[in-house]
Amino acid sequence: MARAGLTVERVVQAAAELADEVGFDNLTVSALARRFGVKDASLYSHLKNAQDLRERVAVLALAELADRAASALAGRAGKDALVAFANAYRDYAKEHPGRYAAMQVDLTPEIAATSRADRHSEMTRAILRGYHLPEPDETDAVRLLHSTVHGYTALEAAGGFRHHPRDTEASWSKTLDALHALLGNWPS
Amino acid sequence: MARAGLTVERVVQAAAELADEVGFDNLTVSALARRFGVKDASLYSHLKNAQDLRERVAVLALAELADRAASALAGRAGKDALVAFANAYRDYAKEHPGRYAAMQVDLTPEIAATSRADRHSEMTRAILRGYHLPEPDETDAVRLLHSTVHGYTALEAAGGFRHHPRDTEASWSKTLDALHALLGNWPS
DNA sequence: TCCCGGAACCTAGAGGCTCTAGGCTATCAC
């Protein structure tokens, strides 16, 4: 009978890969079951429903990205840290567009509390500590930094920059320069 | 028999309203037909398919937002213009979350060429002209500005900022101050 | 060794959404 040997972990992992291949919007329980050579209904003993699947992919992605960012940050400070952190974000989105999309959609309170709010903004704060901003300016800067990195990543992924010949890599590099300059010269 | 009197315009307008109410993801042809008191199939003489519906909503939203931004920009310059433009964006996203979401997803080349690439980034350039940046810095600044405004709007809408007590309105205001300062002191 | 409980997987089926093919009916121009 050759069982597929499904577990929640394997299912979610495969779902993440599928999302990267076909897009997060096209991540369906049916397609996932097909990939395992299994009937749709079989997956529902591992998943609550389709929304549950998407949330689990989001949690996986948040944890993965946090790990990468943490590694990138290790031993760095100042602008080095800023650049490493931002690149970890952007590179992850390029490598795993489906997972990155998953992270954005499903920020329900419980999910967000699980991983993002904790590790991600904590790392951002760690970077900003090098710029010595008093509160509440540091919080504002955290939000600005997140916004810009996420916004750039999202717009670039959606193809929003391809109408202009300017290289997006160069603009990205310049954007990080500008953010560094801004943080070092934060308006009072 | 009391016909519903459907036209493409009315259908798309209603779709935009529906998207704002139930979320862009939940915008379906079926739900729209239900709202008109009409069978699903009837809408397919006005629409090519479901994707076509979403794209039309995106085009509508892009045009509406461009109009608003243009009005907000009229007669303003410098920081006033920057703030007015950014607020037009953010306010629109708050008022019309479904339409704002529509704008992001569907940036296929043809659609984008229709409205966004033209009017939106042209207005952004008009604002930046006040800061006298040479090329390619102006292009980089356009991308940074778009990224930050969009990123902040998206993260705020997704609830990404509600884990911290700091008022999002105050952070937004400070973010615009910071952008203004940055543009006025762009690193070479 | 046997059996037994739980986990893994199944079939069957209801209900929703998408979209096509083909037919009827207001309504407006002439």
Add this chain to the structure above:
DNA sequence: GTGATAGCCTAGAGCCTCTAGGTTCCGGGA
């Protein structure tokens, strides 16, 4: 009036979600 056209319909196929209720594999205890 009489066509022509646009607006709307029924019927139905295909895919996706999810529930209810089986059946089969597998490890651990008597």
